[in-house]
Amino acid sequence: MHQRVAKPEPEQKPTAAEAAARPLVIRSGDRPPERVPVILESLGAGDFHLIDSGNGLKLEQYGPYRVVRPEAQALWQPSLGPHVWEKVDAIFTGDTDEDGMGRWRFPQAALGETWPLSLLGIEFHGRFTAFRHVGVFPEQIVHWRWMKEQIEATERPLKVLNLFGYTGVASLVAAAAGAEVTHVDASRKAIGWARENQALGRLDKxxxxWICEDAMKFILREERRGNRYDIILTDPPKFGRGPNGEVWQLFDHLPLMLDVCREILSPKALGLVLTAYSIRASFYSTHELMRETMRGRGGVVESGELVIREAGLDGKTPGRALSTSLFSRWVPK
Known part of the structure; x- marks a missing residue:
């Protein structure tokens, strides 16, 4: 079961037409109460912190390396001087769009493609990718801490579903805390990276x-099979493609995804967490969608933004808050 990329049975895969034909469930009952706006803030954790930001850039510490990457929301001037910003290990240059391609420049010395990192007690590989990402989205730390606390505080074994799971850090956090985890991503490269991270931390057992599949096809099959999960994390991209060319468009497909996710929540579920990264929308758009989706289920929906606060060179000096993502989270209260 472990260290295996599971493949669904071909005859049980829904076709694109079948997926499109699954209608939204007509919900009744009251919408859950709301908590808005909620700002979930991180000052960093483990081997990561945000040193400074400004002029459309952010200066970050990832383990031994200082990294400069584009950040369109950093409209202000940097707090630290050029002598700090120029003494860095890696700079991403190229397309400033979130999913745009570019290249890394290494001002001090050539660096290897990967290096070890640690967050919340989980070891994993950082990697300089052509899409400016380095293998972890540190703003998610606040969700991972919440999930870890839920798992450790619950006496019964929990089942966690991690959709669009990327390099598996959240899956490893959940499993190390005691949950049984299903990790889904459409990229074989990301699945391979996640398994490398599992091996790096000696967490093979x-x-x-690890499932390489289109997320929508997977949850539709789980719904038909009657499989249920206690915590679902979903961090969908704005646009993506499945392993067989399936197209994902956030604004077109998110209502159905959340609708199916509600159906596969267990009766005693502890949370459904949605993060929307780098989209032009208000958190109210996902917030009201989540409330409509969870109509009649009780609980509460809390929505707002994930922010990372600058922590200075020492990692302990609070500065400005940098918004990174919108989120909506249903919890049973």
């Missing part, structure tokens, strides 16, 4: 299913 943790109960994780």
């Amino acid at each position: 943790l109960p994780i299913r």
Whole structure:
């Protein structure tokens, strides 16, 4: 079961037409109460912190390396001087669009493609990718801490579903805390990276299913099979493609995805967490969608933004808050 990329049975895969034909469930009952706006803030954790930001850039510390990457929301001037910003290990240059391609420049010395990092007690590989990402989205730390606390505080074994799971850090956090985890991502490269991270931390025996598949097809099949999960994390991209060319468009497909996610929540579920990264929308758009989706289920929906606060060179000096993502989270209260 462990260290295996699970493949669904071909005859049980819904076709694109079948997926499109699954109608939204007509919900009744009251919408859950709301908590808005909620700002979930991180000052960093483990081997990561945001040193400074400004002029459309951010200066970050990832383990031993100082990294400069584009950040369109950093409209202000940097707090630290050029002598700090120029003494860095890696700079991403190229397309400033979130999913745009570019290249890394290494001012001090040539660096290897990967290096070890640690967050919340989980070891994993950082990697300089052509899409400016380095293998972890540190703003998610606040969700991972919440999930870890839920798992550790619950006496019964929990099942966690991590959709668009990327390099598996959240899956490893959940499994190390005691959950049985199903990790889904459409990229074989990301699944391979996630398994490398599992091996790096010597966590090979943790109960994780690594599944390379289109997320929508997977949850539709789970719904038909009657499989249920206690915590669902979903961090969908604005646009993406499945392993067989399936197209994902956030604004077109998110209502159905959340609708199916509600159906596969267990009766005693502890949370459904949605993060929307780098989209032009208000958190109210996902907030009201989540409330409509969870109509009649009780609980509460809390929505707002994930922010990372600058922490200075020492990692302990609070500065300005940099907004990174919108989120909506349903919890049973």
